[in-house]
Amino acid sequence: MxxxxxxxxxxxFFRGRATDQASPLRPPWALVEHDFVALCTGCGDCVTACPTEIIDMAAPRRPPTMNFSHGECTFCGQCATACRPGALVRNSDDAPWPxxxxxxxxxxxxxxxxxxxxxxxxxxxxxxxxxxxxxxxxxxxxxxxxxxxxxxxxxxxxxxxxxx
Ligand code: SF4
Ligand code: SF4
Ligand code: SF4
The missing domain is CATH 3.30.70.20 (Alpha-Beta Plaits)
Incomplete structure (x- = not known):
């Protein structure tokens, strides 16, 4: 289509503000928002692992968000591999995000x-x-x-x- x-x-745009507030852009293969924020320790390992440097920590020890202002996701999966708490879980059958x-x-x-x-x-x-x-x-x-x-x-x- x-x-x-x-x-x-x-x-x-008309529904965007509520959508943005309810659901920040998380790294690929993030669990649903409630589970993601429960498991994410804000360790920053996904930030370090990302070769295109598009994962940001909004604040220290806070769950990360995506920043496409200088790069793109290649879906390499290194962020999910680095995520020891399991907030990012890469399954081959799952789309990385919607x-x-x-x-x-x-x-x-x-x-x-x-x-x-x-x-x-x-x-x-x-x-x-x-x-x-x-x-x-x-x-x-x-x-x-x-x-x-x-x-x-x-x-x-x-x-x-x-x-x-
Ligand atoms: S899949 Fe790769 S490029 Fe995409 S956010 Fe994760 S580490 Fe970065
Ligand atoms: S695949 Fe979608 S998000 Fe990626 S460059 Fe093309 S239009 Fe933009
Ligand atoms: S590696 Fe996992 S637990 Fe650590 S900041 Fe990234 S998403 Fe959160």
Whole structure:
């Protein structure tokens, strides 16, 4: 199914604050939030293990969150391997997380400026730009392809991309 990435973002925006507060972006293969925060000791071993340095500790000894501002998840699994308390549990059958990309109103194409930076950096080919009458093509997310890896976030010149 193809979903206009900007429309997806708008829907997410209206429910987004509650969603964000209820469920911070945790590292891949995190247990459900209640169990994750119960088991996570805030040891930081997943932060050290991550080769792309995208796991942040919001505060010392607090459960980590994801930060895609300078990198993406390669799903290497090193964070889960490093997690001794078992807050991150990698099973081969489990998807690492349900996250998907979305874009907000600051997307340049929404402002009549040609831009395909997000699509250029997507390793999955999940962003398409169908021709549009009257303006530059808008990014459209192929939801079934998007892994939520975050590679499209940092290249966006206006910071329009979020992973939700
Ligand atoms: S799977 Fe690998 S790249 Fe992704 S957060 Fe864990 S350690 Fe980092
Ligand atoms: S390695 Fe596990 S217990 Fe330690 S901070 Fe990361 S998620 Fe929490
Ligand atoms: S999150 Fe990853 S897979 Fe999804 S659109 Fe962005 S770069 Fe592509």
């Amino acid at each position: 193809s979903i206009p990435i900007v429309n997806l973002a708008r829907r997410a 996250y998907k990309a979305s874009a907000g109103e600051s997307c340049l194409a929404r402002q009549q400026v040609e831009c395909r930076s997000c699509g250029d950096f997507c390793p999955e080919g999940a962003l398409r730009f169908p021709p549009r009458a009257g303006g530059p093509a808008l990014p459209v997310l192929l939801e079934e392809r998007c892994t939520g890896c975050g590679a499209c976030q940092a290249p966006c010149p206006t910071g329009a991309i979020r992973i939700l």
